[in-house]
Amino acid sequence: MSAPDATATASAAGTGRAGPRRRAWTRRARRTAAVLAALAVWQVLAQFRVNLWLRFSQFPTVTETAAAFARRLGTAAYWQDVTDSLTRIVGGFALAAVLGTAVGAAVARSPLASDLLGPLLEVLRPIPAIALVPVAILLFPSNEQGIVFITFTAAFFPVTVSTRHAVRALTPVWEEAVRTMGGGRWRVLRSVVLPGALPGILGGLSVGIGVSWICVISAEMISGEYGVGYRTWQDYTIVDYPGVFVGMATIGLLGRFTSTAVELLGRRLTLWLPRTADDFPPPTGGRGRWRVGRTALGESS
Numbered sequence: 116m117s118a119p120d121a122t123a124t125a126s127a128a129g130t131g132r133a134g135p136r137r138r139a140w141t142r143r144a145r146r147t148a149a150v151l152a153a154l155a156v157w158q159v160l161a162q163f164r165v166n167l168w169l170r171f172s173q174f175p176t177v178t179e180t181a182a183a184f185a186r187r188l189g190t191a192a193y194w195q196d197v198t199d200s201l202t203r204i205v206g207g208f209a210l211a212a213v214l215g216t217a218v219g220a221a222v223a224r225s226p227l228a229s230d231l232l233g234p235l236l237e238v239l240r241p242i243p244a245i246a247l248v249p250v251a252i253l254l255f256p257s258n259e260q261g262i263v264f265i266t267f268t269a270a271f272f273p274v275t276v277s278t279r280h281a282v283r284a285l286t287p288v289w290e291e292a293v294r295t296m297g298g299g300r301w302r303v304l305r306s307v308v309l310p311g312a313l314p315g316i317l318g319g320l321s322v323g324i325g326v327s328w329i330c331v332i333s334a335e336m337i338s339g340e341y342g343v344g345y346r347t348w349q350d351y352t353i354v355d356y357p358g359v360f361v362g363m364a365t366i367g368l369l370g371r372f373t374s375t376a377v378e379l380l381g382r383r384l385t386l387w388l389p390r391t392a393d394d395f396p397p398p399t400g401g402r403g404r405w406r407v408g409r410t411a412l413g414e415s416s
Contacts, residue, residue, distance in 0.1 A: 175357040183357035184364065192346070197365065199341045200331060203259075204373060207266025208327050215271045215323070216316055219278025220308060236275065244269035244330040248337050262334045262342075269330035270323030274316065281315025282308055314388065317381035324377050328370045343369070 154177050159165075161174040175183070187193040221228040222236070244265050251261030289307045298306065335344030347362030 173356060175360055179357050180360040180364070184361045187358075187361050196341055196343050196346045197369065200335065200343045200369065201373075203262050203266055203331050203335075203342065204324075204327055204369075207263045207331070208270050208324055208373075210263075211267045211270035211274055211323060211327075212320055215274030215319070216278050219275040219316075219319075220282050220304075220312070222275070223279045223282035224308070236272070240272045240276070244326070245333045245337075248334055251334075252338060258338050258340060262331060262339060265334040266327045266331045269326045270320075273322040273326060274319040277319025277322070278312060278316050281312035281318075284315070285311045313385055317377075317385065320377050320381070321374065324373050325370065328366065328373070332366055 157174075158177040160171040161176040164172040166172050218228075218232065218236075222232055223229075247265060247268055248261070251264045252258075255261040255264060285308065289311065290303050293303050293307055331342075332344035332347070335342035336348040339345035343362055343365050347359055347366070350356075350358030350362060
């Protein structure tokens with residue numbers, strides 16, 4: 116290889132590494148700037164008690180909310196509320212993930228299950244989970260069990276519907292190929308149905324975790340004894356508005372944490388799917404440089 120060719124190859128390799136990395140930093144900078152800009156607008160509107168069409172005269176400022184947040188972090192009651200809300204979410208969502216996937220696959224593949232369960236699911240699905248709070252109070256002996264039931268119901272239907280559609284959308288050729296090679300029903304389910312429907316199931320899980328948070332916070336406000344939703348409502352009743360915003364911020368952070376956990380789990384389970392450059396930036400080690408160099412050379416030599 117001549118000197119100009121080597122120089123061009125090194126330049127192309129450097130550009131290949133720097134391009135995705137620069138785009139990633141640009142996106143992080145934009146996201147950070149957007150959050151900071153929103154906080155700055157909030158601070159100005161609340162500090163100067165702006166009252167136009169929207170009224171910000173009762174809003175706490177960002178600094179007041181941050182100070183209240185720092186005080187709450189040092190109390191045992193705050194962490195007990197966080198633990199209780201997370202326990203309710205994890206319990207109800209895990210149960211909904213298992214049963215929702217099983218019921219959705221059964222309804223999609225079995226005419227008997229579709230006839231027996233399909234009409235009942237379609238009647239119950241439009242009912243908001245939070246509207247079932249009176250039913251939960253009547254059914255369960257404790258508020259804790261009732262709140263977990265509300266959380267389960269909120270996530271169950273998105274997971275069931277997504278699984279049903281994903282299973283029905285599978286091409287029959289895959290199943291026929293497995294059966295031609297002697298595979299039975301369970302082999303088809305394990306090798307074709309679940310892997311093929313997994314992206315759709317994960318989409319239902321992503322929707323379900325968000326709806327679960329909405330419903331668990333609402334249920335805690337109505338009938339809870341502990342939890343972030345209960346504490347936020349209590350702060351509102353005693354006119355502790357910085358505490359209300361601390362609760363809202365806590366809900367947002369917990370929701371983001373659990374949604375990210377579901378997304379990362381989905382990526383681990385679907386490594387065989389094609390990815391974009393933003394999903395998996397190129398590695399920066401020696402093997403990554405070697406791959407970039409091969410790409411720059413066109414792998415034709």
